[in-house]
Amino acid sequence: MKFDIVAHKKWWFSLSSILVVLSIVSMFLFGFNFGIDYTGGTILDLQFAQPVTVSQVREGVDSANLNLENSIIQLTGVTEQESSQDVMVRMRNLSSDESRSVVDALQAKLGSVEVKRTESVGAVIGSEVTQHAATNLLVAFVALAAYISFRFEYKIAISALVSIFHDLIMVLGVFSFFHLEIDASFLAAILTVVGYSMNEAVVIFDRVRENTRTHRRTDTYEQLANASIAQSIHRSFYTLMTVLFACGALHFFGGESTKNFSLVMLIGFISGAYSSICVDTSLWVVWKNHSNNKRGIRATKTETEEAV
Amino acid sequence: MDFAGRRSFYPRGGRLLRTRNCVKFFGAVIVILAAFVYFIYPLANSIKQGLDLQGGTHIVMEAVDTEEAPVTDDSLNRVVSIIERRINEMGLTEPIVQREGARRVIVELPGEKNPEKAIETIGKTAVMEFKDESGQTRMTGKDLKTAKEQIDNGHKNVVSIEFTDEGAKKFADLTAGNVGHRISILLDGDVLTSPVVNEPISGGKAVITGSRTLEDAKNLAILLRSGALPVKVQVMEVRTVGPSLGQDSKVKSERAFAIGIVLIMIFLMVIYRLSGFVANVALLVYVLILLAILWYLQATLTLPGIAGIILSMGFAVDANILIFERFKEEVLIGKTLRLSMEAGFKRAFNTILDANVSVMIAAIVLIVLGSGTVKGFAVNLALGIVVSMFTAILVSRSLLTWLINTGLVANPWFYGLNQKLDRELKVKGGKP
Numbered sequence: 176m177k178f179d180i181v182a183h184k185k186w187w188f189s190l191s192s193i194l195v196v197l198s199i200v201s202m203f204l205f206g207f208n209f210g211i212d213y214t215g216g217t218i219l220d221l222q223f224a225q226p227v228t229v230s231q232v233r234e235g236v237d238s239a240n241l242n243l244e245n246s247i248i249q250l251t252g253v254t255e256q257e258s259s260q261d262v263m264v265r266m267r268n269l270s271s272d273e274s275r276s277v278v279d280a281l282q283a284k285l286g287s288v289e290v291k292r293t294e295s296v297g298a299v300i301g302s303e304v305t306q307h308a309a310t311n312l313l314v315a316f317v318a319l320a321a322y323i324s325f326r327f328e329y330k331i332a333i334s335a336l337v338s339i340f341h342d343l344i345m346v347l348g349v350f351s352f353f354h355l356e357i358d359a360s361f362l363a364a365i366l367t368v369v370g371y372s373m374n375e376a377v378v379i380f381d382r383v384r385e386n387t388r389t390h391r392r393t394d395t396y397e398q399l400a401n402a403s404i405a406q407s408i409h410r411s412f413y414t415l416m417t418v419l420f421a422c423g424a425l426h427f428f429g430g431e432s433t434k435n436f437s438l439v440m441l442i443g444f445i446s447g448a449y450s451s452i453c454v455d456t457s458l459w460v461v462w463k464n465h466s467n468n469k470r471g472i473r474a475t476k477t478e479t480e481e482a483v
Numbered sequence: 484m485d486f487a488g489r490r491s492f493y494p495r496g497g498r499l500l501r502t503r504n505c506v507k508f509f510g511a512v513i514v515i516l517a518a519f520v521y522f523i524y525p526l527a528n529s530i531k532q533g534l535d536l537q538g539g540t541h542i543v544m545e546a547v548d549t550e551e552a553p554v555t556d557d558s559l560n561r562v563v564s565i566i567e568r569r570i571n572e573m574g575l576t577e578p579i580v581q582r583e584g585a586r587r588v589i590v591e592l593p594g595e596k597n598p599e600k601a602i603e604t605i606g607k608t609a610v611m612e613f614k615d616e617s618g619q620t621r622m623t624g625k626d627l628k629t630a631k632e633q634i635d636n637g638h639k640n641v642v643s644i645e646f647t648d649e650g651a652k653k654f655a656d657l658t659a660g661n662v663g664h665r666i667s668i669l670l671d672g673d674v675l676t677s678p679v680v681n682e683p684i685s686g687g688k689a690v691i692t693g694s695r696t697l698e699d700a701k702n703l704a705i706l707l708r709s710g711a712l713p714v715k716v717q718v719m720e721v722r723t724v725g726p727s728l729g730q731d732s733k734v735k736s737e738r739a740f741a742i743g744i745v746l747i748m749i750f751l752m753v754i755y756r757l758s759g760f761v762a763n764v765a766l767l768v769y770v771l772i773l774l775a776i777l778w779y780l781q782a783t784l785t786l787p788g789i790a791g792i793i794l795s796m797g798f799a800v801d802a803n804i805l806i807f808e809r810f811k812e813e814v815l816i817g818k819t820l821r822l823s824m825e826a827g828f829k830r831a832f833n834t835i836l837d838a839n840v841s842v843m844i845a846a847i848v849l850i851v852l853g854s855g856t857v858k859g860f861a862v863n864l865a866l867g868i869v870v871s872m873f874t875a876i877l878v879s880r881s882l883l884t885w886l887i888n889t890g891l892v893a894n895p896w897f898y899g900l901n902q903k904l905d906r907e908l909k910v911k912g913g914k915p
Contacts, residue, residue, distance in 0.1 A: 178907070178908060220728070270718070271598050271599040271602050271718070271721060272599060275599050289725065289727075290596070290723070290725060291724075291725045291727065291728040292722075292723060292724050292725060292728050293598060293721065293722070293723045294720075294721070294722045294723070295718075295720060295721040295722070296719075296720045297717075297718075297719040297720060299545075299719065300543065300719050300720050307852065307853070307854070310852060311848055311849065311852045311853060314848050314852060315844065315845050315848040315849075318844045318848060319841060319844055319845070322840065322841060322844055323841070326837055359857065360786075360787045360790075360857065360860070362853075362857060363787055363790075363791075363849065363853070363857045363860040363861065364790075366845045366848070366849055366861075367794055367845070367864070369845055370841060370842035370844075370845035370846070371842070373841040373842070373845075374798075374801075374838040374839075374841055374842055377834070377837045377838050377841055378805070378834055378837075378838055381833065381834045381837055382834075405908045405909070406812070406908065406909050407808070408908060409808055409905075409908065410801075410804050410805055410808045413750075413754060413804045414797070414800070414801040414804050416750060417747050417750065417751075417797050417800045417801065417804070418794070418797035418801075420743055420746040420747050420750060421743040421744075421747065421793040421794065421796060421797050422743075422793070422794075423743075423746075424739045424740070424742040424743030424746065424793075425736070425739045425740075425743065425790060425793060427739075428735060428738050428739040428742050429735050429736050429738075429739035430731060430732035430733075430735040430736055430786065431732070432535060432732055432786050433732075433736065433739075433786050433787075433789075433790060436786075436787065436790060437790065440794070
């Protein structure tokens, strides 16, 4: 068995580039489905005594006479059926009196209904959340880059950050393509992905750093990176499996409210493991070779020791 | 013994030492299992649950400036105390009223599924009234300038109130006409106090006696001031989770938690055999300690919080995996089990530290900058990482050292080694 990840770097770069381009195209074509945490608005989660259809609910909502024609109405709890007892209605931000009258109007038209959940978020809070999300991510990135540069070298930090961006774009691409809702907990999940992906990169480069001290003079960066990946691939795989068990259980057996949350982590972790093993080490090798070629030096042991 | 050829893997030391290690290992495992079985339910049930798990209403309000009443630090504190008082009248268990920042007030009402009623109760303008014995309203909160708690000369706790110029005139009239009678001071329709008028009061100042403690007097003063100075308050955000949905989420997350942890445990046992068993025991300790800390901190467990715990469990397991993989490498280069274990822990430590610090950085950013549910997630994640450093390293290490020193199991296969595959990857390391 020949174990050589870095030798196939062209494949990894091609695969990743294609996926990234597809994700970005999807983001431009389909946009995002931002939840009311970001846009402001009111959500009613209702359970009717009898199954109802979307158009019945829309009539009921319209009969409240509150100009709610743009509301989004979804049947929940069933797939591929015309009617359901569980319905979600998303409207512009309503006062509690207004949302009460919507429920009353529905009750008058469609019979008894239980309000399982209502959420109302003002537009101001929504835009605050968006701003916060951006700052949080930025601060986390800078802090992580600083830490990796301090513990390793900046080339590793940049390679790792590139692969983390790659993972984030994957997650965003999937959420955009399938039009999944991005809510307040999305950011927490995204940051977890960042943490995990960084963790993966750290473990592999930790190995690279250690191997530079023990390897032969004639070893190239390819050999160094390959050996490091080979030595830590069991760990990468097993750890990926454990986090997938935890998130998978949450996704498939958990409640409605943690479904998207755990999906972010499922996609992010798989992408994170792949990108740390295949992409960022390859990236680092290419970069190291390139800067050494420029200086006209072959990679030797002393050279690598200096650099890492 | 079957593994006679592996004599060198046996630990040094006599029969007595082995017996002692047997007692330590099996004793510790039994104690941990018993503690887990005994404490897990009471501990899990004693942790406060968030509104998303038990149902309830969460309201965010913001004070807005008006020309008459700009929002100040003092006025927001008064808003909080008015709301607190009104919420307490609703008779809910453990309501929370919290100030957030310079303008916001957060209200959490467990079990309340009727947001309109709650908002109505909270949002109505506080009305203070002075009534005479016939029940006629003679003055209102507008006539009050300020109120302050005091200890008078006779060492009684009193509230001294001061009226506006117009209020002073009204109050002089009121007291002059009611000497020997009671006048009542009402807030939102409830009688706060009804003192007997001893003499006409014309200076625009008065004292209300009858407070038992200075604290009571202070609260009354706050309420009187509150009634006199309402700030306009707007509802920004309302979230209500019905009790059935909350119950459903709770049952489902508990089930997901159990399934996740059982899958992880089976996986570890398959991959690492006895080492995996030790990692599982350490994981139980980890869950117990984490729950105990959450209980001690009186943290509120929300859904994202549970997710944070599940994730940190993954990292706790990761630490053990890193250690076991290192351990296998050491065995492959021919060290004894005991020395391999020591070297494995030592060499994996740096990696674990770097890996955990990077996740910790993300968690700390969220704790500092995040709010609400995101913060709860990050706090649990950060706590989980710290606890996992302890259990994955200290607990697993002690148990494994004892287990190896019992001399009962010497074949490295039982500690997770697959000779052929591991040699291929770890020793040759993909070298051509």
